[in-house]
Structures are given as C-alpha cells and as structure tokens.
Amino acid sequence: MFSLLGFFVVCPVDRVLKFNQGVITLTSSSERLTIRQPDDWHVHLRDGPILKAVVESTARVFRRAIVMPNLNPPIKSIDAAVAYRERILESLPTGVSFTPLMTAYLTDNFPEDVLERGYIEDVFSAAKLYPAHSTTNSEDGVSDLTVIDSLVETMARIGMPLLIHGEVVDPDIDIFDREAYFIENHLSPLLNRHPDLRVVLEHITTEQAVEFVEGSGSNVAATITPHHLRINRNAMFAGGFRSDFYCLPVAKRERHRLALRRAATSGKACFFLGTDSAPHTRSAKENSCGCAGIFNAPNALESYIEVFEEEGALDYFEAFASEHGPAFYGLPLNTSSLTIVKKTQVVPTFFEVVNATNSIEKILPFHAGETLSWSIELDQ
Numbered sequence: 001m002f003s004l005l006g007f008f009v010v011c012p013v014d015r016v017l018k019f020n021q022g023v024i025t026l027t028s029s030s031e032r033l034t035i036r037q038p039d040d041w042h043v044h045l046r047d048g049p050i051l052k053a054v055v056e057s058t059a060r061v062f063r064r065a066i067v068m069p070n071l072n073p074p075i076k077s078i079d080a081a082v083a084y085r086e087r088i089l090e091s092l093p094t095g096v097s098f099t100p101l102m103t104a105y106l107t108d109n110f111p112e113d114v115l116e117r118g119y120i121e122d123v124f125s126a127a128k129l130y131p132a133h134s135t136t137n138s139e140d141g142v143s144d145l146t147v148i149d150s151l152v153e154t155m156a157r158i159g160m161p162l163l164i165h166g167e168v169v170d171p172d173i174d175i176f177d178r179e180a181y182f183i184e185n186h187l188s189p190l191l192n193r194h195p196d197l198r199v200v201l202e203h204i205t206t207e208q209a210v211e212f213v214e215g216s217g218s219n220v221a222a223t224i225t226p227h228h229l230r231i232n233r234n235a236m237f238a239g240g241f242r243s244d245f246y247c248l249p250v251a252k253r254e255r256h257r258l259a260l261r262r263a264a265t266s267g268k269a270c271f272f273l274g275t276d277s278a279p280h281t282r283s284a285k286e287n288s289c290g291c292a293g294i295f296n297a298p299n300a301l302e303s304y305i306e307v308f309e310e311e312g313a314l315d316y317f318e319a320f321a322s323e324h325g326p327a328f329y330g331l332p333l334n335t336s337s338l339t340i341v342k343k344t345q346v347v348p349t350f351f352e353v354v355n356a357t358n359s360i361e362k363i364l365p366f367h368a369g370e371t372l373s374w375s376i377e378l379d380q
C-alpha cells in the first residue's frame with residue numbers, strides 16, 4: 001500500500017471538500033471567500049508510488065487539471081494517454097470528482113495523424129512542447145521549432161493548444177536569460193508563421209514574458225505558478241544552496257517577480273492558474289545533479305490567495321483561478337464551489353512516498369513548516 005501520510009495528516013479520507021452545486025455567486029468578505037471551483041492548468045502528477053502519494057493534493061482542490069506528459073517514457077501515443085488517465089483515476093480517493101486533461105509530448109517526428117485524432121477524440125486536450133534537454137524528462141523533446149512546423153500548422157488548423165516550456169537550452173545563453181531569449185528568437189517567429197496558433201506560455205518567470213503575452217492576441221495566454229509569485233532567485237541561495245527552491249524556469253530577479261504579481265492580479269484573461277507542481281523525492285533533489293521542480297500542490301491555492309490579498313486584488317482571484325483557464329481552453333466553467341477562510345494553517349514539513357521496494361521516501365512541499373493565513377474549508 002502507498003500512503004500520503006506526511007508529518008501531519010493533511011486530508012483524511014473521511015474529510016472531503018464541500019462543494020455546492022448550481023450557479024455560483026462570488027461571496028466575499030475579508031474573512032471568507034467562496035469561489036467557483038478552480039482548475040490547475042499545469043501539473044505533474046507523475047506515476048506509480050508518487051502518483052498515488054500526490055494526486056489527492058491536487059484533486060481535493062481542483063476540479064480539472066492539465067496533466068503534463070513528461071513521464072519516463074513520455075506520453076507519445078493515444079493509448080499511452082488513455083492508460084495514464086486510467087491510472088490517475090484509479091489513484092483518486094473515493095468520492096472525489098476530478099478530471100485529468102491529458103497532453104501529448106511532442107517529439108521531432110510525432111505523427112500528425114495521431115495528434116489530430118487524439119485531439120478530435122478528446123484524449124489530448126493539448127500538446128506540450130519541451131525543447132530537448134530543457135527540463136525533467138525532456139530528452140525526447142523537440143530539437144528545434146522549425147522541425148515541427150508542419151505539425152504546428154495542423155494544430156493551428158484544428159485549434160489545438162500548444163503548451164510551451166519557453167526556454168532555450170544553449171549553454172552560451174545565461175540561464176536567467178533563457179526565457180526572454182526563447183520568446184524573442186523562437187516564439188515570436190513561430191507566431192509570425194502561425195498567427196492563429198493557440199499558445200500557452202507555461203510557468204512564465206519574466207517581465208518580458210508578461211509583456212509578450214499582454215501584447216499578443218487572445219490566442220496567446222500564460223500560466224503563472226505560486227512559487228514564481230512568492231520567491232525570487234535569492235531563495236535558492238539563502239544561507240547555502242537550497243534545492244527546494246530550484247525549478248525550471250528558475251526564479252528570476254525581484255523585478256520579474258513583481259511583474260508576475262501585477263500580471264496575475266490584473267484581472268486580464270490572458271493570465272491564469274497553473275501550479276507546475278512538480279514533486280521529486282528528497283534523494284532526487286539533494287543530489288550532485290538535483291532535479292528541478294517544486295511540489296506545491298498541497299497548499300497552492302492558499303499560497304496564491306495570499307498574493308491576491310497582499311496586492312489588494314481578491315476581487316480578481318476567482319477569475320484567475322477558475323474562469324480564465326476554461327475560457328481559453330473553450331471548456332465550461334465548473335459549477336461546484338469552494339470556500340477559503342481566513343484561518344491559519346501550518347504546512348506539513350514533508351510527505352511520504354512508499355516506493356516499490358517498500359522503503360519510504362520524503363517529498364518536501366513548498367512552504368514546508370510555514371504558517372499560511374488562509375485555509376480551504378473542509379466538510380467536518
């Protein structure tokens with residue numbers, strides 16, 4: 001058996017979220033906020049023991065999620081996506097309604113007919129572009145955007161969203177400049193070639209990305225993570241090297257974090273919630289070549305809402321968390337609701353994964369051990 005029990009029991013099986021059905025009206029006071037149930041438009045749920053350990057953190061809060069395909073091996077076929085979706089559904093706690101939206105992992109020679117059929121048959125909600133060697137399990141990714149131009153043309157024709165990890169991998173380009181460089185030299189030309197292509201620039205980290213998305217048409221949007229709203233690059237080096245804050249794209253300077261906070265809380269439809277929750281075990285992160293990724297799913301919503309409160313933008317929180325994403329993807333809004341109350345909580349210091357050999361590994365969540373000022377209301 002696999003267990004999600006960390007240092008604290010986060011959500012025992014008999015405590016499930018209370019969701020009201022029907023038309024939602026936003027009720028808000030400084031102490032309590034009821035919003036349409038949110039979705040997570042970018043999450044890594046992994047597979048096997050880690051999937052079983054982490055899926056509840058996402059599914060207890062989010063009604064749907066765009067699930068990243070960078071497994072090992074990646075999701076490159078309709079059958080693989082269907083089987084992975086099944087494994088996710090089988091891992092859900094009883095009584096939780098959660099819809100995983102699957103994505104295809106693009107390669108230099110991904111068959112166009114498979115991509116088109118997967119989208120038409122509602123297996124693939126989108127396709128994910130990882131520049132080869134840009135991040136976790138991206139070795140099979142795309143070597144150059146021009147190589148998949150005809151595939152992209154098909155996507156533009158059928159309206160299939162292209163989700164982009166927007167970084168170059170050239171070692172001559174400074175790691176803190178790789179997103180801006182990608183936008184200028186690869187994304188902008190791509191959109192010039194395919195002006196109607198629907199693009200989500202994922203987990204943006206720079207003011208250049210904010211400006212690019214704001215200056216594009218309604219076919220271009222971006223997801224913003226909680227961690228990029230909360231930390232800048234100094235977090236990785238506070239008193240020593242802190243791998244818990246290492247993710248890709250890496251957090252940038254403070255002025256970029258502030259630009260992201262302005263974008264997320266602006267009420268603009270081109271920005272929406274995507275946690276990029278990316279769990280790795282301690283041993284995988286504390287390593288001479290540690291993995292990139294921050295596991296924020298357990299408290300992502302509470303982390304975001306503090307940002308909106310600090311920015312005086314609670315009125316826009318529901319739009320960012322629950323409305324802009326479905327509008328971009330052309331999906332119905334959720335009809336269930338969720339209440340967040342102004343009540344402090346201490347974030348667990350770790351979660352446990354029981355792996356295939358029955359040994360226990362830890363995964364540290366974002367905000368581990370910190371006190372957050374909002375809590376999601378649970379059915380007692």
Ligand code: NCD
Binds near residue numbers: 135136165276279
């Ligand atoms: C992600 C992962 O570990 O799968 N890591 C991360 O730092 N965000 C991959 C990704 O989205 O880059």
Ligand code: ZN
Binds near residue numbers: 042043044068276278
């Ligand atoms: Zn990701």
